[in-house]
Amino acid sequence: xxxxxxxxxxxxxxxxVLTLLCYGTHAxxxxxLFKAVVVLSMGVMVIVLQFFRNPPRHxxxxxxxxxxxxxxxxxxxxxxxxxxxxxxxxxxxxxxMSPFNVHVNRYPISGVVDYAKYHPGKYxxxxxxxxxxxxxxxxxxxxxxxxxxxxxxxxxxMARRIVMYSKEGDKAVTGGExxxxxxxxxxxxxxxxxxxxxxxxxxxxKGGVSVIAELS
Numbered sequence: 313x314x315x316x317x318x319x320x321x322x323x324x325x326x327x328x329v330l331t332l333l334c335y336g337t338h339a340x341x342x343x344x345l346f347k348a349v350v351v352l353s354m355g356v357m358v359i360v361l362q363f364f365r366n367p368p369r370h371x372x373x374x375x376x377x378x379x380x381x382x383x384x385x386x387x388x389x390x391x392x393x394x395x396x397x398x399x400x401x402x403x404x405x406x407x408x409m410s411p412f413n414v415h416v417n418r419y420p421i422s423g424v425v426d427y428a429k430y431h432p433g434k435y436x437x438x439x440x441x442x443x444x445x446x447x448x449x450x451x452x453x454x455x456x457x458x459x460x461x462x463x464x465x466x467x468x469x470m471a472r473r474i475v476m477y478s479k480e481g482d483k484a485v486t487g488g489e490x491x492x493x494x495x496x497x498x499x500x501x502x503x504x505x506x507x508x509x510x511x512x513x514x515x516x517x518k519g520g521v522s523v524i525a526e527l528s
Contacts, residue, residue: 314365316492319363331353333353334350334353363494365414369520371520373487375456379519380517381499381501381519382416383414385516386515386516387514388406391403394462396429402462402503405503406499407499414519415492418488418490420463420486420501420524424483427462428482431449433449447468450464450478462502463500465493473493473494474494477489508525508526510523510526
């Protein structure tokens, strides 16, 4: 199993705490309770390890395609007003990531990072309509000679840490890592009106692999 670097501190802390818990239970509790704690601790470690897994992905780059920036389920496809960067109407596509999805976030297109900003905020559930504008989030815009795509990492009720690697002026490569979100959360993408959307509501997509949209 490949593990993401963002998980190392959490994995080490979890391992240390659970080891101490097992040791203390073995020294002071009945045998049956010790065995139960060991089984529970093993289960917790499996959950932690699977959350920070980072499986290799083979991205087929195509200048006319926008690739999924995250694993998860498509929960929104609608026309909205984008108030931060474009300040006009766009097609929003939102991907919800459950705690069981891979939480690596990837660039949907190649180009140059034209805008990158972190916003502190609330921790509404990730599917709440106002989470896109009120939750802790990042906004990243990648531009190339064909288009500009804005996407947001959005924290949820459980996700209390967003990691963004992007900086303005960085070179973005389709499928390359741009960040990580811990626990359940979502990623929003914003496309020009008229963009052909290749996914449907409730469809499950894979980051770095699934084609979300085709550019005209």
